[in-house]
Amino acid sequence: MKKSNILSQYAKNVVSQNGEDGIIERILEILPNTNNWCVEFGAWDGKYLSNCYNLISNLGWNGVMIEGNSNKYRQLQQTYKGNEKTYLFNRFVNFTGKNSLDNILQSTPIPIDFDILSIDIDGNDYHIWDSLKIFMPKVVIIEFNPTIPSDIAFVQERNIDVSHGSSLLSLNILGISKGYELIGTTLCNAIFVKKEYFSLFGIENNSPSILWDTEGEAPRVFQLFDGTIVLSKGFNLIWKNVKVDTYDLQKIPKYFRFNHDYQNIYGLFKAILFKVIKKIVYNFK
Known part of the structure; x- marks a missing residue:
C-alpha cells in the first residue's frame, strides 16, 4: 500500500476541488520566508474550484488572477471587487510574447520568488510552466492527465489549440530540470516545491508512482x-x-x-x- 503521500492527510476543501486548500495550508506552515503572494489561471470566476481563493479572500493574501474568457472574467471582477491586493487580467496565457506568464507578472509588484503558482488549463499546463523563466515560485500546483499511468512520459503538442494534457511523470521530469521536487498529489494535481525546501517535508521517496496514491489501474x-x-x-x-x-x-x-x-x-x-x-x-x- 502506498503511504508516502503524507500531505494527503491534510486535504480539505474550502472551494478547491480535491483537498488542495488544506494541503496548501499545511505546506505554508512548513515553508519559511513566505511573502503571501499567489497566482492562478485560468481563474474562472476566482472562486469555483480555486486553489487561491481561500488565500486571497480568507487569509488576506496578495494575488494575481488571470482568466481568458470574457464572461468568466466579468464574474472574476465581481468576486474581487474592491480588493486592492488582487491584480486581475483578462488574458489567455501563452508561451511567448506579451501574454506569456513572465510578461504578465512583470506588470505587477509580485516578487520573483512568490509563494504559490496554480496552473490548471486542461492541456498546455506543461508548456506554460516550461516557458516560465524569470519567476521562481516556491510552490507549483499543476494539473496532469490522470488517465495516463505514472510510468509513462507523455507531453502533449506545444499548441494552445490542443487540449490533451501531459503525464505526471513528464511533469516530474520537467520539475526536476527547473529545480523542483514533487511533494504530493491530489486526484489530478501535482504539487512541487523548490528543491531547497524539499528536505523540510520529510519525504523519503518522492517518485510519481509512490506519491500518486489515488492512481487507478489503467487498461492494458x-x-x-x-x-x-x-x-x-x-x-x-x-x-x-x-x-x-x-x-x-x-x-x-x-x-x-x-x-x-x-x-x-x-x-x-x-x-x-x-x-x-x-x-x-x-x-x-
Whole structure:
C-alpha cells in the first residue's frame, strides 16, 4: 500500500476541488520566508474550484488572477471587487510574447520568488510552466492527465489549440530540470516545491508512482493472432461519459483479420472471398 503521500492527510476543501486548500495550508506552515503572494489561471470566476481563493479572500493574501474568457472574467471582477491586493487580467496565457506568464507578472509588484503558482488549463499546463523563466515560485500546483499511468512520459503538442494534457511523470521530469521536487498529489494535481525546501517535508521517496496514491489501474492493450486489438478492461472517456469496450480499438477491418501470414495479394484475396462466401451461406441457413 502506498503511504508516502503524507500531505494527503491534510486535504480539505474550502472551494478547491480535491483537498488542495488544506494541503496548501499545511505546506505554508512548513515553508519559511513566505511573502503571501499567489497566482492562478485560468481563474474562472476566482472562486469555483480555486486553489487561491481561500488565500486571497480568507487569509488576506496578495494575488494575481488571470482568466481568458470574457464572461468568466466579468464574474472574476465581481468576486474581487474592491480588493486592492488582487491584480486581475483578462488574458489567455501563452508561451511567448506579451501574454506569456513572465510578461504578465512583470506588470505587477509580485516578487520573483512568490509563494504559490496554480496552473490548471486542461492541456498546455506543461508548456506554460516550461516557458516560465524569470519567476521562481516556491510552490507549483499543476494539473496532469490522470488517465495516463505514472510510468509513462507523455507531453502533449506545444499548441494552445490542443487540449490533451501531459503525464505526471513528464511533469516530474520537467520539475526536476527547473529545480523542483514533487511533494504530493491530489486526484489530478501535482504539487512541487523548490528543491531547497524539499528536505523540510520529510519525504523519503518522492517518485510519481509512490506519491500518486489515488492512481487507478489503467487498461492494458494486447493483440490476438488475427490482428484483433483487445483492452484488458473497458473504461469511460474522461469528461465525455462515453464507454470504450474491450474490442473497440481496431486498426484492421474485420475481414482483413486472419490467423495466417499471406505472402501475396492472390492468397489474401482468396481468404477474403472465402470469408464473404461463408458469411453469405451462413446467413441463408
